[in-house]
Amino acid sequence: xxxxxxxxxxxxxxxxxxxxxxxxxxxxxxxxxxxxxxxxxxxxxxxxxxxxxxxxxxxxxxxxxxxxxxxxxxxxxxxxxxxxxxxxxxxxxxxxxxxxxxxxxxxxxxxxxxxxxxxxxxxxxxxxxxxxxxxxxxxxxxxxxxxxxxxxxxxxxxxxxxxxxxxxxxxxxxxxxxxxxxxxxxxxxxxxxxxxxxxxxxxxxxxxxxxxxxxxxxxxxxxxxxxxxxxxxxxxxxxxxxxxxxxxxxxxxxxxxxxxxxxxxxxxxxxxxxxxxxxxxxxxxxxxxxxxxxxxxxxxxxxxxxxxxxxxxxxxxxxxxxxxxxxxxxxxxxxxxxxxxxxxxxxxxxxxxxxxxxxxxxxxxxxxxxxxxxxxxxxxxxxxxxxxxxxxxxxxxxxxxxxxxxxxxxxxxxxxxxxxxxxxxxxxxxxxxxxxxxxxxxxxxxxxxxxxxxxxxxxxxxxxxxxxxxxxxxxxxxxxxxxxxxxxxxxxxxxxxxxxxxxxxxxxxxxxxxxxxxxxxxxxxxx
Numbered sequence: 193x194x195x196x197x198x199x200x201x202x203x204x205x206x207x208x209x210x211x212x213x214x215x216x217x218x219x220x221x222x223x224x225x226x227x228x229x230x231x232x233x234x235x236x237x238x239x240x241x242x243x244x245x246x247x248x249x250x251x252x253x254x255x256x257x258x259x260x261x262x263x264x265x266x267x268x269x270x271x272x273x274x275x276x277x278x279x280x281x282x283x284x285x286x287x288x289x290x291x292x293x294x295x296x297x298x299x300x301x302x303x304x305x306x307x308x309x310x311x312x313x314x315x316x317x318x319x320x321x322x323x324x325x326x327x328x329x330x331x332x333x334x335x336x337x338x339x340x341x342x343x344x345x346x347x348x349x350x351x352x353x354x355x356x357x358x359x360x361x362x363x364x365x366x367x368x369x370x371x372x373x374x375x376x377x378x379x380x381x382x383x384x385x386x387x388x389x390x391x392x393x394x395x396x397x398x399x400x401x402x403x404x405x406x407x408x409x410x411x412x413x414x415x416x417x418x419x420x421x422x423x424x425x426x427x428x429x430x431x432x433x434x435x436x437x438x439x440x441x442x443x444x445x446x447x448x449x450x451x452x453x454x455x456x457x458x459x460x461x462x463x464x465x466x467x468x469x470x471x472x473x474x475x476x477x478x479x480x481x482x483x484x485x486x487x488x489x490x491x492x493x494x495x496x497x498x499x500x501x502x503x504x505x506x507x508x509x510x511x512x513x514x515x516x517x518x519x520x521x522x523x524x525x526x527x528x529x530x531x532x533x534x535x536x537x538x539x540x541x542x543x544x545x546x547x548x549x550x551x552x553x554x555x556x557x558x559x560x561x562x563x564x565x566x567x568x569x570x571x572x573x574x575x576x577x578x579x580x581x582x583x584x585x586x587x588x589x590x591x592x593x594x595x596x597x598x599x600x601x602x603x604x605x606x607x608x609x610x611x612x613x614x615x616x617x618x619x620x621x622x623x624x625x626x627x628x629x630x631x632x633x634x635x636x637x638x639x640x641x642x643x644x645x646x647x648x649x650x651x652x653x654x655x656x657x658x659x660x661x662x663x664x665x666x667x668x669x670x671x672x673x674x675x676x677x678x679x680x681x682x683x684x685x686x687x688x689x690x691x692x693x694x695x696x697x698x699x700x701x702x703x704x705x706x707x708x709x710x711x712x713x714x715x716x717x718x719x
Contacts, residue, residue, distance in 0.1 A: 203679035205671055208280040211686045213656075215273045217649060218693040222266035222700070224648050227341060227388060228395010228426075229259040230334025235422050241327045246715045251415055252330070253318070254712035255399070258704060260315060263307075263337075265700045269693060280682060284663050284673035291357045291368045292347055295375065299343035307336035341391075342384050349380035351664050352655070353448045359576050361548050361569070366667065379444055386437035389430045390648055393611055396427030397644035400618060402708055404637030412711055413628060420622050420637075428615035435608055439501065445658075446502035446510065449665060451590065452658035454513045455597040457498055458488040462512035464523065468497025471602065476595045482513045488598075513594075517587050531587040538582025541575035544568040580667045592660040600653040607647035614640060 233255040240248035274296065277285050285292075313321060313329035321329070350356075356373030357366045368374060400423050403416035446453045453459075458474050459466065460482040472488035474480060480488070499508040509523050519530030529537075551565035584590060618637065621627045659665055663673040 201679060204677065204682065205674050207679050207682035207686060208674045209670060211280060211682055211689065212273075212276055214686060214689055214693070215269065215276060216652070216656075218697065219266065219269040219273050220649060220652060221645060221697065222262050222269060223341070224391035224394035224645070225262045225398055226259065226266050226337050227334070227391035228393065228398065229255055229262065230337055230395070231392055231426055232395055232399050232419070232423055233259055234331045234334050235426070236419075237327050237330050241323055247414070247418075249318075250712050250714050251418055254415065255419070256314060256330070257707055258402075260311075261700060261703050261707065263311065265696055268696060272689070280675050280677075281663070281673050282675040284668065287364065287668060287673075288357075288366045288664060290365055291350060291354075291374060294368060294371065295343040295346040295350075299340050303336050303340035303343060306339065307333060310336060338388060341388060345384045345387055346375055346377075346380045348655075349377060349383045350374055351662075352383075352659060353377060353379040353444075354664050354667055359572075359579065361545055361572060362552070364545075364549075366664075379448070382437055382441050382444060386434060386441055387651075389433040389437060390608075390651060392426055392430035393434060393608075394644040394648055396423040396430060396615070397611070397640060399423035400427070400637045401641035404634040405708070406711075407628060407634045408631065408638065415712055417622060417627060420618060420627065424615050424619040424622060427611065428619060431608060431611040431615060435612070438605070438608070442501050443504065449659055450511050451513070451516050451592065452597070452654075453502060454511065454516060455592045455594045455658050456601040456654060458594055458598045459498070459510065459512040460485050460487060460514055462510045462515050462520075464499065464509045465496050465507045466498040466502075466510045467491075467493035467495050468501060469493045472598075474595050474598050476599060478595070479591070480594055482591070482594070513591055517591070531581070531584075531590050534578045534581040535584050535587070537575045537578040538580060538584070540582075541572055541579045542582040544571040544575065548572065577666065580662065580664070580669050580672070583669050583672050584661070589661055592658050597654055597658045600650040600657070604647050604650040604654060607643050607650075610640075610643070611647070 233252050236248055236255060237252035239245075240252055277292075310329040310332040313326065314333050317326055317329065354366075355377050356368055356370040358369050359365075360367050374380075399419050403419045403423070406412040406416040442453065442456075445456075454462070457469050458472060458480065459469075460480070469488065470492045472491035472493075474488050496506040498510055500506050502508060502510045511520055511528070516528075517531050519528055519533065521527045545568070548565050548568040551562045551568070555562075581590075614636070618633070621630055621633055627633065661669045661671070663670050
């Protein structure tokens with residue numbers, strides 16, 4: 193394991209990353225719509241349960257059909273994503289499977305079966321169970337999908353902020369020491385709420401977009417207006433909550449992933465009272481010369497904004513890329529070592545582990561440790577926190593791709609602000625005006641449809657690209673986590689998956705559009 197990095201080519205690493213990114217991006221086209229539509233259809237059916245008006249039942253059933261189409265596609269891509277941990281990232285699975293596997297197992301056993309049980313009642317039980325039980329099944333279907341997201345996000349949050357574990361030199365694995373620390377880490381809780389609320393935005397935008405199309409076509413006007421009222425409220429509340437949780441996420445990133453924050457801001461040289469960059473002329477096609485530049489050119493910034501975002505103080509200290517590479521002393525006296533020092537510490541841990549394994553080779557269970565093995569344990573314990581750095585060959589490899597992270601962050605934040613404004617306008621016109629008269633608003637609702645997904649995918653780009661080159665922050669770089677398999681095999685399956693996922697996406701869009709054109713099936717004439 194210690195010499196594994198030398199045996200794996202860069203092509204294998206790059207193709208493995210590309211294939212996983214491809215699968216994750218396609219999978220995330222389906223998941224947020226599932227979570228968002230679950231809220232819309234749940235509220236619609238609640239209106240039916242409370243008012244006993246058949247119209248609301250028809251509204252709920254219409255959105256449930258679209259939910260079901262999308263739900264099936266999400267499962268197909270999600271299963272492939274989990275299998276890739278074993279095929280392309282087998283070393284990762286071996287070293288951290290004891291920790292990472294637990295939330296995935298719970299997701300499969302609890303959440304998936306919960307969804308599978310209640311989704312059947314939701315679709316086929318309208319005339320077979322009581323209205324109250326059916327309403328519960330609808331909400332529990334959405335809750336099951338949300339619980340699925342919870343455990344997946346717990347696993348991902350642990351990759352960003354590994355807690356509740358320790359390294360066992362005898363098994364060569366990171367093993368869980370506290371399930372609660374893993375499941376309830378502040379990083380996981382905030383990531384869950386931010387991701388779920390941003391998914392509600394996607395569902396709300398989709399509902400407004402479909403309803404706007406009906407209004408443009410002078411069809412299903414009563415259903416469209418009712419759906420816009422629901423989704424407008426859901427979208428506005430979700431947009432505000434996503435902004436709040438996003439701010440808290442940036443605050444936590446500043447303490448546990450400072451290089452990610454520096455890349456998000458294109459902050460090359462940090463310090464106290466740092467401004468928050470609104471936009472700057474960062475070359476999108478190449479990594480900037482962060483060693484020689486003071487800051488990104490043509491920068492428009494909010495004075496002291498970044499310091500407040502990262503430290504909750506207008507004069508707080510925020511390190512930049514160069515500070516993190518070279519090491520720095522915080523104004524409060526804390527000295528942060530350079531990357532070169534961390535790499536040297538990591539190499540000590542690797543050497544100590546190798547000597548420990550050699551000294552204990554062939555040792556039977558229960559036998560006393562040889563003196564050489566005992567001598568290596570303190571060295572390993574003192575340096576294990578930098579274990580992953582020992583595999584890094586160049587300190588510049590520890591800097592993520594700044595342009596992609598920088599612009600993805602601004603796309604996410606900028607669109608989030610746009611959504612708040614959009615839902616405010618929509619709610620004003622649907623409640624205070626006759627929304628049927630404003631065709632420009634119908635067109636706006638239709639045109640904004642893809643931006644919910646763009647913002648959501650941009651958020652994941654920031655989260656995942658911003659922490660490179662780590663699969664597990666500071667513990668395991670991608671070069672060690674990847675499977676030692678020929679790059680050609682991965683490249684072949686990459687294009688197979690590209691064709692497969694694109695076909696699935698085309699099929700879903702085709703089925704969705706046909707169902708939307710067909711429209712709802714009314715129990716009685718209500719339009």
